[in-house]
Amino acid sequence: xxxxxxxxxxxxxxxxxxxxxxxxxxxxxxxxxxxxxxxxxxxxxxxxxxxxxxxxxxxxxxxxxxxxxxxxxxxxxxxxxxxxxxxxxxxxxxxxxxxxxxxxxxxxxxxxxxxxxxxxxxxxxxxxxxxxxxxxxxxxxxxxxxxxxxxxxxxxxxxxxxxxxxxxxxxxxxxxxxxxxxxxxxxxxxxxxxxxxxxxxxxxxxxxxxxxxxxxxxxxxxxxxxxxxxxxxxxxxxxxxxxxxxxxxxxxxxxxxxxxxxxxxxxxxxxxxxxxxxxxxxxxxxxxxxxxxxxxxxxxxxxxxxxxxxxxxxxxxxxxxxxxxxxxxxxxxxxxxxxxxxxxxxxxxxxxxxxxxxxxxxxxxxxxxxxxxxxxxxxxxxxxxxxxxxxxxxxxxxxxxxxxxxxxxxxxxxxxxxxxx
Amino acid sequence: xxxxxxxxxxxxxxxxxxxxxxxxxxxxxxxxxxxxxxxxxxxxxxxxxxxxxxxxxxxxxxxxxxxxxxxxxxxxxxxxxxxxxxxxxxxxxxxxxxxxxxxxxxxxxxxxxxxxxxxxxxxxxxxxxxxxxxxxxxxxxxxxxxxxxxxxxxxxxxxxxxxxxxxxxxxxxxxxxxxxxxxxxxxxxxxxxxxxxxxxxxxxxxxxxxxxxxxxxxxxxxxxxxxxxxxxxxxxxxxxxxxxxxxxx
Numbered sequence: 001x002x003x004x005x006x007x008x009x010x011x012x013x014x015x016x017x018x019x020x021x022x023x024x025x026x027x028x029x030x031x032x033x034x035x036x037x038x039x040x041x042x043x044x045x046x047x048x049x050x051x052x053x054x055x056x057x058x059x060x061x062x063x064x065x066x067x068x069x070x071x072x073x074x075x076x077x078x079x080x081x082x083x084x085x086x087x088x089x090x091x092x093x094x095x096x097x098x099x100x101x102x103x104x105x106x107x108x109x110x111x112x113x114x115x116x117x118x119x120x121x122x123x124x125x126x127x128x129x130x131x132x133x134x135x136x137x138x139x140x141x142x143x144x145x146x147x148x149x150x151x152x153x154x155x156x157x158x159x160x161x162x163x164x165x166x167x168x169x170x171x172x173x174x175x176x177x178x179x180x181x182x183x184x185x186x187x188x189x190x191x192x193x194x195x196x197x198x199x200x201x202x203x204x205x206x207x208x209x210x211x212x213x214x215x216x217x218x219x220x221x222x223x224x225x226x227x228x229x230x231x232x233x234x235x236x237x238x239x240x241x242x243x244x245x246x247x248x249x250x251x252x253x254x255x256x257x258x259x260x261x262x263x264x265x266x267x268x269x270x271x272x273x274x275x276x277x278x279x280x281x282x283x284x285x286x287x288x289x290x291x292x293x294x295x296x297x298x299x300x301x302x303x304x305x306x307x308x309x310x311x312x313x314x315x316x317x318x319x320x321x322x323x324x325x326x327x328x329x330x331x332x333x334x335x336x337x338x339x340x341x342x343x344x345x346x347x348x349x350x351x352x353x354x355x356x357x358x359x360x361x362x363x364x365x366x367x368x369x370x371x372x373x374x375x376x377x378x379x380x381x382x383x384x385x386x387x388x389x390x391x392x393x394x395x396x397x398x399x400x401x402x403x404x405x406x407x408x409x410x411x412x413x414x415x416x417x418x419x420x421x
Numbered sequence: 422x423x424x425x426x427x428x429x430x431x432x433x434x435x436x437x438x439x440x441x442x443x444x445x446x447x448x449x450x451x452x453x454x455x456x457x458x459x460x461x462x463x464x465x466x467x468x469x470x471x472x473x474x475x476x477x478x479x480x481x482x483x484x485x486x487x488x489x490x491x492x493x494x495x496x497x498x499x500x501x502x503x504x505x506x507x508x509x510x511x512x513x514x515x516x517x518x519x520x521x522x523x524x525x526x527x528x529x530x531x532x533x534x535x536x537x538x539x540x541x542x543x544x545x546x547x548x549x550x551x552x553x554x555x556x557x558x559x560x561x562x563x564x565x566x567x568x569x570x571x572x573x574x575x576x577x578x579x580x581x582x583x584x585x586x587x588x589x590x591x592x593x594x595x596x597x598x599x600x601x602x603x604x605x606x607x608x609x610x611x612x613x614x615x616x617x618x619x620x621x622x623x624x625x626x627x628x629x630x631x632x633x634x635x636x637x638x639x640x641x642x643x644x645x646x647x648x649x650x651x652x653x654x655x656x657x658x659x660x661x662x663x664x665x666x667x668x669x670x
Contacts, residue, residue: 183539184535185534185535185539185542186533188539191512196511196512198510199581200523201495202494203581204495206495
């Protein structure tokens with residue numbers, strides 16, 4: 001039963017979280033996180049597990065949401081006894097249906113061809129959403145009222161806390177289902193297709209069939225995420241299935257780490273948190289997202305999960321202390337470059353976008369500064385230059401510390417051979 | 422004796438360039454058949470035509486009497502023909518054990534099952550462990566295939582090929598790039614794992630060929646110029662001229 005512990009812990013976390021973060025805005029944020037976790041995991045079923053990079057995954061998220069919202073309105077109108085808790089399943093079924101339809105075309109090939117077809121289909125659906133107004137609702141979108149649905153065990157899902165628990169239960173089920181899937185014959189063959197699609201055909205499998213099934217299953221889960229989003233916001237609009245939403249899910253998965261099952265979960269939580277909080281703090285939040293993504297691609301391609309796993313072994317073998325001094329040395333240098341870069345972006349944003357209408361005086365890290373004077377700019381540049389130079393200077397300490405950790409780990413391994421599994 | 426694989430006037434051209442120019446050959450069931458020939462003779466192309474990687478321009482390939490030419494590789498595999506590759510072609514980031522599990526899943530009937538936990542499939546575990554034992558990689562069970570030594574990777578390549586228990590096994594230069602000791606081990610392994618099966622192999626190492634093969638076909642510029650027992654191939658004048666003479670330079 002050892003393997004049940006992480007799941008119990010996850011369930012407990014989901015149950016307790018709204019009591020720790022109980023404000024209305026954090027309940028909404030956590031509901032969105034749950035939806036995005038499902039969406040990102042479904043995306044990574046393609047990218048991380050099967051090696052298929054889709055640029056149009058939001059199509060199935062969005063179409064799932066739109067069908068779900070129309071279904072809700074129809075169910076309310078027809079006065080059926082259908083409760084809101086089954087609506088995600090309708091979203092999933094819609095995602096699956098469109099996934100089978102579009103996947104039949106796009107999964108005929110892997111690699112670049114698949115990516116390009118997914119991009120084309122994404123654009124196709126997203127542009128038709130502005131034309132087919134009766135279904136997509138044009139600029140305003142389609143709205144619904146979830147409380148008009150039949151109650152479920154006495155709950156009408158009016159308060160956000162009830163929606164949170166609805167999302168949490170679905171999220172838990174989807175995480176468990178998608179995890180279980182990775183540990184089946186089919187899941188293993190998805191990995192085999194990712195590793196070497198050609199050889200798969202010489203052990204009896206059609207790589208195309210595997211891609212197709214993986215695609216269909218992943219669109220099912222994307223549709224569930226879309227259905228939950230429709231319930232949560234009670235509105236769907238064309239942006240939910242557009243290119244921006246498609247790149248957001250790529251961002252989440254990549255920042256979290258596509259090489260690990262839990263990576264996209266971590267990524268969905270981080271990116272959703274930043275998306276909601278950063279947009280309150282700065283207008284340039286999308287620029288920060290772009291920089292964050294580039295930073296991960298260049299310096300931590302394993303994502304947050306990869307970075308954590310890197311430290312896991314060192315921690316288990318009690319070698320983490322070797323890294324601490326090096327990290328402590330490099331941290332101020334990194335912080336200085338970070339602060340300098342943020343200043344530069346904010347000053348530029350003020351000067352280029354807002355200065356004419358609202359003046360060049362702004363608050364930066366709690367200080368009042370004038371973006372049109374040279375002082376703050378010079379300070380930002382100095383911080384960046386000094387920070388980057390200092391980082392480069394002390395970085396060898398980090399490399400050396402890791403070298404020492406590796407030596408220590410290897411020495412321990414030789415002294416006490418690890419029991420064979 | 423029953424014929425396992427037969428090629429009937431098989432031809433393949435790339436554009437206007439003919440590579441395989443009319444090959445006819447019958448390989449008997451349970452025979453060990455080697456195909457030799459100088460570089461560029463079309464040996465690998467012939468393998469690709471039989472295993473479905475390439476489609477023939479004309480002619481037929483029959484496996485146990487049924488036509489298989491033009492079928493995709495997986496369909497040919499499901500009819501009982503498995504092949505290995507000259508350049509190691511495995512799942513590099515997966516462990517030895519996972520590579521072998523992948524090689525057994527289809528033949529054990531698990532197909533695209535996405536509802537049964539892989540770890541609970543006893544037949545898959547037994548078959549994979551049995552294979553691991555046979556190819557001598559049990560001690561390397563959890564090592565990613567990509568970091569194995571070259572000889573180990575070649576052994577795994579053979580393990581993945583025979584994993585599904587195919588009756589006809591095709592090996593493309595299984596000992597290429599090995600030293601004498603490794604090569605001898607590989608021959609023993611091949612002899613063991615193809616016991617009671619039909620083996621067709623491309624090989625450059627003449628010691629390996631004469632040691633292992635029941636019959637040899639000599640392929641020169643897209644045509645088979647002789648098919649015979651090793652002893653008689655050694656004596657054959659045309660073969661000596663076209664190939665063996667060249668090799669002894």
